[in-house]
Amino acid sequence: MENERKTECDMPAAPDEHRLSDILSASQIKATDTYETPPQIIWIDNSTIATLGNFSASTGKAKSKKTFNVSAIVAASLAGKQVLNYHAHLPDGKRRILYVDTEQSRFHCHNVLARILRLAGLPTTTDSENLDFICLREYSPAIRIEVIDYALRQNQGYGLVIIDGIRDLMLDINSTSESVEVINKMMEWSSKYNLHIHCVLHLNKGDNNVRGHIGTEMSNKAETVLVISKNNECPSVSEVHALHIREKEFKPFAFTVDEGGLPVMAEDHSFCETPRQKLKQRAGFMDLTIEQHREALSAAFGDKPIRGFENMLQAMMTSYEAVGFKRGRNVMVKLLLYLTDTLKLVIKRDKLFYYDMTPAEAMLFDEE
The missing domain is CATH 1.10.10 (Arc Repressor Mutant, subunit A)
Incomplete structure (x- = not known):
């Protein structure tokens, strides 16, 4: 009989009723509540592509100049001016930017940092107080997530976070559970710290689908998904289109890289069929x-x-x-x-x- 007796420690743990009650109360939306429109921070022409409390993404195949495009987004946000077709404004108290690179070496990360500063019209020999650039290439996915989480907890002044290589926050790009967990992290961070996260993810080599299950989750949940593609007739020109956007769709634009290594608008470029139109046909x-x-x-x-x-x-x-x-x-x-x-x-x-x-x-x- 003594062996059959169950102590309190042996019994299954009771649900944390207080915690669940708090979550339920905090999650309720009431007719009497009032909510402010999320601050818009980045635009292409008159179309909003980024707001605080949300996340977005850039995608494209290898060598499509995705990082050049992201550099322009960061530079516009850092300087509060137009770079390429991006113009941005981070509100007071949210002027800081965190750039996380998970793929490149420190040497190449330093080149990206210098490019951003040049595009923003800032000196490359002095660190900007509003831009933190970290390289997490040598760490595991779990540690990368922990470091980003720690950085966001330590500094409440971030308004924009770039994760160049979201695929590297997980072990298996096709894992359903990992994909959901990473996307939930994007939603948690952007909402909890009232900032915008812009992620970079590759397209498949063989088609125009965003890579893996993480790509599917990203496309379903992101505020905006931009696709950057090399022009077939002129590979030195990269085109930017909206693959998915909640706001009205913007007119596609194109850029090339000048002799100084900076992205510049390809003013006379003419567009044929857009990648988004092709994607619609492929998934049609x-x-x-x-x-x-x-x-x-x-x-x-x-x-x-x-x-x-x-x-x-x-x-x-x-x-x-x-x-x-x-x-x-x-x-x-x-x-x-x-x-x-x-x-x-x-x-x-x-x-x-x-x-x-x-x-x-x-x-x-x-x-x-």
Whole structure:
């Protein structure tokens, strides 16, 4: 009997009712509450791309000059003037900027720092009191997050935080749990310290999708996502478009790098099809006709169900490519969800997928 007795320490810990009650109370939105419009801090033309309490991102393929573009954003915020097509104003008490680089060596980080100062019209031989630049290349993702968190706790004057290499805050770029955790950190920091975070993330090499699950989460939650791409006809010119923006969309602009190593506007550059338009086309399975869906699905299924999620995706990749819709796995996952939840052309029962069958017909195959 003595061994069966449970002490208080052996019992499961009771939920922290007081903590949960405090969170619930603090989270309630009431009709009698009043909220100020979040201060706008960065614009392109008349379109707001950044406000305090939110986060945004720049993305692009390797060598698209993403860091040159971010340097212009920081310089405009530091000097309170227009650089390239960015003009910025950080409010009183929020004039400081934290630049975190997770990828480059200290030598290259120093070059970026010098470029920012030159763009802002500041001397490169004197540290700016409003710009802190840290290099975290040699540390683990967990330590990088801890250092950023510590820096934000120590200085409440930051209005803008740059994380050049958000991918390096996690071990696995395709990890759902890590992606959610990192994005939650962006939302926590930006809200808790009333600042704006701008992150840099790569596009996939093979297509125009933002890399990994972190890219998907970023696109869903960010205030603005900019895409920087090299012009096909003139690789020395980089174009800036809105991949996603909550405000009205701005007119794309282009820049090149002058002999002094600084980004400058490419004034006479003409635009053709934008990366955003291409991205819409690449992810445009909703633009396919029902006839195209049926042709692809008929080829994928034949007259039998398909067993297993991965087998289903592989069959779809082959059959949809045959109707002119060649896409990667990530798009096919979204397409499958669209086919099952919206169009109702595909039914899933346990591990089997069925094409255009009623539940009763699906059960017949189950019995076989």
